[in-house]
Amino acid sequence: xxxxSKPTRRRFLVRAACSTAVVAGLQGARLFPAAQxxxxxxxxxxxxxxxxxxxxxxxxxxxxLEPRVTLLDALRERLDLTGTKKGCxxxxxxxxxxxxxxxxxxxxxxxxxxxxxxxxxxxxxxxNGDQLHPMQAAFLEHDGFQCGYCxxxxxxxxxxLVHEKRPLDNxxxxxxxxxxxxxxxxYPNIVAAVQSVAGGQA
Amino acid sequence: MNPFRYAQAxxxxxxxxxxxxxxxxxxxxxxxxxxxxxxxxxxxxTLLLDITHLPLRSIDAxxxxxxxxxxxxxxxxxxxxxxxxxxxxxxxxxxxxxSPQLRNMATIGGNIMQRTRCAYFRxxxxxxxxxxxxxxCSAIGGQNRNHAVIGTSDHCICTHPSDFAVALMSVDALxxxxxxxxxxxxxxxxxxxxxxxxxNRETVLEHGDLIEAIELPASPHARNSAYVKVRDRASxxxxxxxxxxxLETTAGVIRTARIALGxxxxxxxxxxxxxxxxxxxxxTAETFAAAAVAATSGMRGYGKNDFxxxxxxxxxxxxxxxxxxxx
Numbered sequence: 001x002x003x004x005s006k007p008t009r010r011r012f013l014v015r016a017a018c019s020t021a022v023v024a025g026l027q028g029a030r031l032f033p034a035a036q037x038x039x040x041x042x043x044x045x046x047x048x049x050x051x052x053x054x055x056x057x058x059x060x061x062x063x064x065l066e067p068r069v070t071l072l073d074a075l076r077e078r079l080d081l082t083g084t085k086k087g088c089x090x091x092x093x094x095x096x097x098x099x100x101x102x103x104x105x106x107x108x109x110x111x112x113x114x115x116x117x118x119x120x121x122x123x124x125x126x127x128n129g130d131q132l133h134p135m136q137a138a139f140l141e142h143d144g145f146q147c148g149y150c151x152x153x154x155x156x157x158x159x160x161l162v163h164e165k166r167p168l169d170n171x172x173x174x175x176x177x178x179x180x181x182x183x184x185x186x187y188p189n190i191v192a193a194v195q196s197v198a199g200g201q202a
Numbered sequence: 203m204n205p206f207r208y209a210q211a212x213x214x215x216x217x218x219x220x221x222x223x224x225x226x227x228x229x230x231x232x233x234x235x236x237x238x239x240x241x242x243x244x245x246x247x248t249l250l251l252d253i254t255h256l257p258l259r260s261i262d263a264x265x266x267x268x269x270x271x272x273x274x275x276x277x278x279x280x281x282x283x284x285x286x287x288x289x290x291x292x293x294x295x296x297x298x299x300x301s302p303q304l305r306n307m308a309t310i311g312g313n314i315m316q317r318t319r320c321a322y323f324r325x326x327x328x329x330x331x332x333x334x335x336x337x338x339c340s341a342i343g344g345q346n347r348n349h350a351v352i353g354t355s356d357h358c359i360c361t362h363p364s365d366f367a368v369a370l371m372s373v374d375a376l377x378x379x380x381x382x383x384x385x386x387x388x389x390x391x392x393x394x395x396x397x398x399x400x401x402n403r404e405t406v407l408e409h410g411d412l413i414e415a416i417e418l419p420a421s422p423h424a425r426n427s428a429y430v431k432v433r434d435r436a437s438x439x440x441x442x443x444x445x446x447x448x449l450e451t452t453a454g455v456i457r458t459a460r461i462a463l464g465x466x467x468x469x470x471x472x473x474x475x476x477x478x479x480x481x482x483x484x485x486t487a488e489t490f491a492a493a494a495v496a497a498t499s500g501m502r503g504y505g506k507n508d509f510x511x512x513x514x515x516x517x518x519x520x521x522x523x524x525x526x527x528x529x
Contacts, residue, residue, distance in 0.1 A: 042209045042220055043209060044209040045209070046206065067207065068203040091234055094301065094303060103306045104302060109232075109234050114252060160302070179438060
C-alpha cells in the first residue's frame, strides 16, 4: 500500500536531482522540470569553465570558458585578438563591435557560450594578408581617426553599413554609424571614408 | 557578473516549467538588458536559460495583420516591408531606439520587458523600491530630470524606456504569452502595470511566463501613424518625451485616434484625453493644439522634470502633424 502523503521514490529522485543541479551547480547536471520530468530534460553547464568552440575569422578555437565570459573578453584575453576594444563595456560606445554571422553586434553584451556554431569576424579578419580591406584603406586615406581607439569598431560597423545598403547622405551615414562613439570627434572624416567605399561599390 | 549556470531551452513548454520552479533563473535572448543589469549587480541570476534556439523568430504577415515572433530582432521588424507599410509607427519607433548593433541583438519580446533606465535603479548603492522593496526612492527629490510626470506613486517615479512599446499602444497590439496554463493573449494596454506600492512588479507576467509573439492587428489608423521622439542628442539616446500617433480620417474628419506617450510615465502611456479631443474633429492645427493640451491633463513635475509637460504638448502636436499629413 502506498501512502500518498509521503514522497514516492520517483518524486524523491526528481527533487534530489533538481536540487543537486541548482545548489551544487555541477557541470552537465540535468534540470528536471517537475511537470515534465519524464519527457524532457535540460542540461545546465557551468559556472565552472565549459569547453566550447568559437569560429573566429575562419578559424575554430576550442576554449574552456565560464558561461559569464563575454565574447569581448574571450577575444581579447584568451585569443589575443586585441583589435576589438573595450570602451564602456555596457553597450553604449561601440568600440567592441564585431560581426556575428555577418551582422554587427556589441561583443561586450554577447556571451561567448552563445556564439558557438556562429561565424565571428573581428577587425583582424578583414584584411587579406597585407592587403587592407577597402574600408581600412579608406579610413587611412580620409584620416578617419585621431587616437584610434574607436577605429576597429568604427570600421567593422562601416563594413556592415555598406553590406546593409543604407542610404549614403551625410545624415543617414551619421544615423547608421551612431552606435560608434568617437571622443576625438573624427566624425566628418569617418563619414567621408564610409561614403567613399559605399559609393565605389554602388 | 556573478557566476551562473547556462542551459539551452529546446522547447517553450519546458522552458516555462523550468523557470517557474526557480525564481533565481532568468531567460536570455538578445542579452542587451539582462547582461547590462548583471554587470551592475542589479540582477544576479543563478542560471540563464538561453531561449534563442526556440522557433519564435518568424514574421508572418496576412490580411488581418502581422504576427511577430518574440525572438525577431528589433532590426528584423523595423526593416520588414509589411511593418513599414501597415504600421509605420512601429518601424519608426524601433529605428529611433538603441543603435544598429543593439537592434541586431535585442529581441522584441525582450524589448517590452526591459527595465527602467533610472540611474538610481541601476546603482546598487542608492535607494530604490523597484530594486529592493521598502528601500525608498532616491529619485524623488533627487536628480529627476529624466523621470515621470504621470502615473507615478510615492514609491517610484521612473519612466519606461521602450519606444517600441509606446508604438504598440497606438496600434492595439496583442501579446501572446505561454504560462503555466498554456498560451494566453494580453492586450498591450494591460501588459505593463503602474508602480503603486509595488514598483518591483512591472508587468502582469508571472515568473517563468514566456512571450511567444506580438500581434499587430491591421487597422486604418495603424496605417496612418507616426512616431516622434525628442531626446538630448540626435540619435542613440532614450526619450525625454516621445509620442506615437495614429489617425483614421474620413473626408478630413478624425474617426479613430490613438495617442501614446513615452518618456513621461512608468509604463507606455495612452492618453484617452487627447484621443477624445480628436475624435469627430477636423484635421486642423487647432484640433491638434487642443489635443496636445488635453494630453498633459493630470501631469505633475518633480522639480527638474517640469519641462516635460510643455515638451509633451509640442511633441504631440508634431506627431499629429506627421500622422495627419500636415507636416
